[in-house]
Amino acid sequence: MAAPRGSYAKGIAKREEILTAALDVIARNGYRRTSVRELADAVGLSQAGLLHYFASKEELFQEILRKRDDVDMASYGIDTEQSIDGLLALVAHNTDVPGLVQLYAQVSTEAAGDPAHPAHEFFIARYGTIRGAFAELIRREQAAGRVGADIDVDSTAALLVAATDGLQTQWMLDPSFDMVEHIRSFWNLVTRKP
Amino acid sequence: MAAPRGSYAKGIAKREEILTAALDVIARNGYRRTSVRELADAVGLSQAGLLHYFASKEELFQEILRKRDDVDMASYGIDTEQSIDGLLALVAHNTDVPGLVQLYAQVSTEAAGDPAHPAHEFFIARYGTIRGAFAELIRREQAAGRVGADIDVDSTAALLVAATDGLQTQWMLDPSFDMVEHIRSFWNLVTRKP
DNA sequence: ATGAAAACCGAGCGATGTATGGTTTTGCCA
DNA sequence: TGGCAAAACCATACATCGCTCGGTTTTCAT
Incomplete structure (x- = not known):
């Protein structure tokens, strides 16, 4: 051996x-x-x-996205989110790499819809991580009094991820669509005091 | 002739x-x-x-989605939304037709990312229509005093569409993920008074 | 009944992703 | 430093894909 x-x-x-x-x-x-x-x-x-x-075309694409994730995590610290500005900066950056956004949207959708897809587990883990990071960010803001105590942390985190994903579709259909402004608008909903 | x-x-x-x-x-x-x-x-x-x-495989898929839209519009009146309950009912219904959700997610993503896709224009129009209907719903709720006057109507409408889309990805990755509850949670963010 | 158009098929084309069996290149170690 | 196993790389082939083309069969208004 x-x-x-x-x-x-x-x-x-x-x-x-x-x-x-x-x-x-x-x-x-x-x-x-x-x-x-x-x-x-x-x-x-x-x-x-x-x-x-x-090993396959799919594996190559998955590897591209994994590498992208690594770079983005390091650059914008999405996984250890300190403030919403990191996400806003990342979304703003995405505007400059439409090919990457398109690839991510396609592959994530394919992998999500097919449990047998080689990247299915990868995206389950990825979404879990990101949702957890966002939840922690919201909890921190809540503790600091900048977010109301009545906010459902986990649900808001899931919504923030969903909105980020969903806005990309609308942006791809119309490049003048301002994703950053809409994310900011969402955050306003979360932070305004009742 | x-x-x-x-x-x-x-x-x-x-x-x-x-x-x-x-x-x-x-x-x-x-x-x-x-x-x-x-x-x-x-x-x-x-x-x-x-x-x-x-004429092509893509056209067949597009026709399936168009038919689905017609049925849903008639059943839940998304295009002439009277209240948020129509959307909630539709999302709840989607849970029973995962194949359709998967098809919609795939095709809309492909069409959005490729201006040459035969369904590209279709989805531009579709998103415009839905966003407009949601905006009108929000405006109506605003006039009725159930939504704060400080809410950005168009941005909130876009976010509602984005959230609905994005939540589907997370649901496909985990069928126990409760899309309806999260949409309701989003609507709570919109309706709570500042 | 008849004939033009719709419904449908067999065969085949070009392109795709990938497996196979091999040759060339690299670089560790004896 | 020379040998040799493994990595790097290629030519070829294969199954399948979406789709086209020329033709035959079925429908149905006149």
């Missing part, structure tokens, strides 16, 4: 190159009509060569 | 049979992994035979 040898330096770099290149192609061509052949060409590989790094 | 002859009785019935059968198959197999051949088999037709009624 030999110890498995890890990836080579070249492979690690190529894998990263694929992820960033794939995002570019998707942003340009859209998610649905992007084939593995196109993605492979974009990084100078054959189809089989690309599939060496990712 | 001869006058075009309409569909035969058999054709009209078959078309309807296809729509209902397709929904069944989708509810069972999921939207993504349902092929035209499967749908054709379900109604005793060949692929080409089915495609005689619908």
